[in-house]
Amino acid sequence: MKEKDAFPRELLRGSLDLMVLSVLAEEPRYGYLVQKRLREAGGGGLQIQAGTLYPLLHRLEADRLIRSRWDDSTGRRRKWYELTAKGRRQLEKQAREWRRYAECIGRLLGPAVGPPEPAPS
Amino acid sequence: MKEKDAFPRELLRGSLDLMVLSVLAEEPRYGYLVQKRLREAGGGGLQIQAGTLYPLLHRLEADRLIRSRWDDSTGRRRKWYELTAKGRRQLEKQAREWRRYAECIGRLLGPAVGPPEPAPS
DNA sequence: GGCCGATAGATAGCTTCGCTATACATAGGG
DNA sequence: CCCTATGTATAGCGAAGCTATCTATCGGCC
Numbered sequence: 441m442k443e444k445d446a447f448p449r450e451l452l453r454g455s456l457d458l459m460v461l462s463v464l465a466e467e468p469r470y471g472y473l474v475q476k477r478l479r480e481a482g483g484g485g486l487q488i489q490a491g492t493l494y495p496l497l498h499r500l501e502a503d504r505l506i507r508s509r510w511d512d513s514t515g516r517r518r519k520w521y522e523l524t525a526k527g528r529r530q531l532e533k534q535a536r537e538w539r540r541y542a543e544c545i546g547r548l549l550g551p552a553v554g555p556p557e558p559a560p561s
Numbered sequence: 562m563k564e565k566d567a568f569p570r571e572l573l574r575g576s577l578d579l580m581v582l583s584v585l586a587e588e589p590r591y592g593y594l595v596q597k598r599l600r601e602a603g604g605g606g607l608q609i610q611a612g613t614l615y616p617l618l619h620r621l622e623a624d625r626l627i628r629s630r631w632d633d634s635t636g637r638r639r640k641w642y643e644l645t646a647k648g649r650r651q652l653e654k655q656a657r658e659w660r661r662y663a664e665c666i667g668r669l670l671g672p673a674v675g676p677p678e679p680a681p682s
Numbered sequence: 683g684g685c686c687g688a689t690a691g692a693t694a695g696c697t698t699c700g701c702t703a704t705a706c707a708t709a710g711g712g
Numbered sequence: 713c714c715c716t717a718t719g720t721a722t723a724g725c726g727a728a729g730c731t732a733t734c735t736a737t738c739g740g741c742c
Binding site for chain 2: 447448449450451452453454455458459462463481482483485486535537538539540541542544545546547548549
């Protein structure tokens with residue numbers, strides 16, 4: 441079932457890359473750990489599906505923003521990912537963009553549906 | 562040419578509806594005015610194309626979130642849009658979702674690439 | 683010994699929606 | 713007369729998050 445608190449899927453567009461880069465900036469992780477970290481960070485709103493995450497990781501790697509290494513030392517094969525230098529620069533750039541964007545929306549929303557209601561003088 | 566400050570297109574996904582609803586909540590407008598208002602509000606970052614805006618308005622109207630009325634009283638045909646009651650509820654709902662989402666990203670970004678840089682003591 | 687859920691990764695195909703390109707029409711300035 | 717701004721509209725492209733499906737290992741339970 442669709443978690444009722446889940447964010448509308450389209451909202452994730454364009455910012456999911458940023459979130460994954462951010463999660464990998466915290467520390468190297470393999471896919472499943474990235475997924476769990478996002479789930480935890482999203483307060484129930486981020487239900488990132490495996491079918492979303494793995495292609496995304498492949499894309500980030502193809503763009504040289506992250507780098508991977510297989511770990512076969514245990515019974516379970518795990519593909520660890522870490523940020524590259526390029527990835528860190530990209531993260532900082534996208535984070536700046538995102539803040540600017542969020543401010544912009546905040547300004548638009550503010551007056552419209554904003555602070556509960558300024559008591560009419 | 563692509564405005565260099567323009568937000569990556571994918572960022573707009575899922576929040577452009579919200580912005581248009583918000584702009585129409587300010588006051589009724591026709592398409593071209595909505596476009597100009599967004600352009601102005603975006604500080605150069607929101608270059609919403611006509612080919613994006615009009616289908617979006619049609620979709621919002623099909624969903625009964627906005628309502629339209631042609632004005633042929635001048636040489637230029639204008640289609641004025643205004644929020645419906647349903648649209649206003651939707652705006653409030655999406656605005657809440659957006660704030661929650663923005664907080665969530667903010668938390669993820671915060672520690673990673675956070676506040677400019679606390680002067681090292 | 684067998685089943686099931688969690689763990690771990692991957693791909694195919696669908697859908698949505700912002701984009702470019704294009705079209706049409708009017709108003710005003712050079 | 714052309715060029716720009718104004719004003720609306722549609723067709724088709726591409727990106728990316730989704731569902732559905734597949735493979736495989738491990739531990740717990742009965």
